[in-house]
Amino acid sequence: MTQNYYSRGLRARFATDGIRAEQARIAAAAPSYADIDYEIDEQKYLARSKARVEAGGLPAEVPGGWPTKLEGPLAWSSDSFQDESEYVYTLTDDDKTELLAALKTFKGYGLEPTKVTKEMFPLPNLSKHLLAMCSDIYEGKGFGIVRGLNPDDYPLHDLTSIYLGISSYIAETRGKQDQRGSMLIHVVKRNGDDAFDDEYGSDKPFHTDTVTDTLCLFAQSLAAAGGRSVLASAYTVYNELAATRPDLIHTLAAPDWPFDTFGRDPPYYRRALVYYHDNRIITAFSRRLLVGHAPFDPRTPGIPGLTEAQAEALDAIHFIARKHEIKPRMIRGDIRFINNMALLHRREAFANPKGEDAAKGRHLVRVWLNNEEMCWKLPQALRLAWARVFEDTEGEREEHWDYAPVRGEGGRILRTGGSCD
Secondary structure, eight states, X not given: OOOBSSOHHHXXXXXXXXXXXXXXXXXXXXXXXXXXXXXXXXXXXXXXXXHHHHHOOOOOSOOTTOOSOOOSTTSOOTTSOSSGGGTEEEOOHHHHHHHHHHHHHHHTTTOOGGGOOTTTSOOTTHHHHHHHHHHHHHHSSSEEEEEOOOGGGSOHHHHHHHHHXXXXXXXXXXXXXXXXXXXXXXXXXXXXXXXXXXXXXXXOOOBOOSSOSEEEEEEEEOOSEEOOEEEEEHHHHHHHHHHHOHHHHHHHHSSOEEEEOSSSBSSEEEEOSEEEETTEEEEOOOHHHHHOBTTTBOOOTTSOOOOXXXXXXXXXXXXXXXXXXXXXXXXXXXXXXXXXXXXXXXXXXXXXXXXXXXXXXXXXXEEEEEOTTTSOOOOHHHHHHHHHHHOOTTSSSOOBOOSSOEEOGGGOEEEOOOOOO
């Protein structure tokens, strides 16, 4: 039986059943689609861009009512930060003492780490720095890093309580990150993936995690080489497009991009990738959902692909972001917070340790966070997406909290959680 992508309540609340009629009309048209894959092909991109520009007839202005240039702290580039102290808060000895006291207080409630809140995890002095970082994430440059935790200092349950307790000062609501209801995603190289080493040995495309206002990444352990999470400002990407290729903003803003639900009902849905709402630009897309990710997640047969204009626009985001990216150092124990509405990220190629240290490879724990008070106002299409992740109160998807990757016989990793869907 095919799983529903949206819960019964969301289908009624957002009238999603109308999607099926639209899909039938699209299927009847059976258009041809662009040749584009998950892996970036620069030559295809350049040839496609050249052909479309030479064909002419492209809009020469941004969409009506949209800004021609975005100003402010989110419009940063590679040379905007002279020192990492501008975005890293390093825990002091007093902070670490305060964290131990907060942990003791929380454990006194006798609850699982999943239940931690600001009130149960009091940080009288450190909270001032965390709340300032929260403001910077939602109203400033869009990201911040808390540094100084040593994962070896704590049992796993205590470590989980600490990084979730810290994150609760940024945003308290945690979201379901896949159809199973995984609340913690372990971003690791799975055992048995050796056949797909190219997946880890190459850089990945820029994207956002499809549905969250703040992305939290806890660096539990690191690769032997590479593997940094690279950041770029979607505001800066927008500014370059507005100045050089405003036609692509029209393409990105059109509500006709086909997002794959990978075997669920409906099999795909359509929305824009970029929105101008409440005087803010909001970017929300995962390349995997738009073109598939073979051999891991091939695109569902029979659903629409991308047009030539969409393929060019999707690649343009990546190549412009590469021009303006920053590569913050990643230290074991870092907790990284990213405004997922305004920043893009990608993962560098990496290699894990060999021999005796092979089990200590790159391991990030991902949490999707929503701050109801600070989250930007969302257009209707994204309100539906946020509701599916953060307001799934009917119990159709149970919560699953895997504090560590699920392993089977011989220590083989069986489940690390889902992807950005």
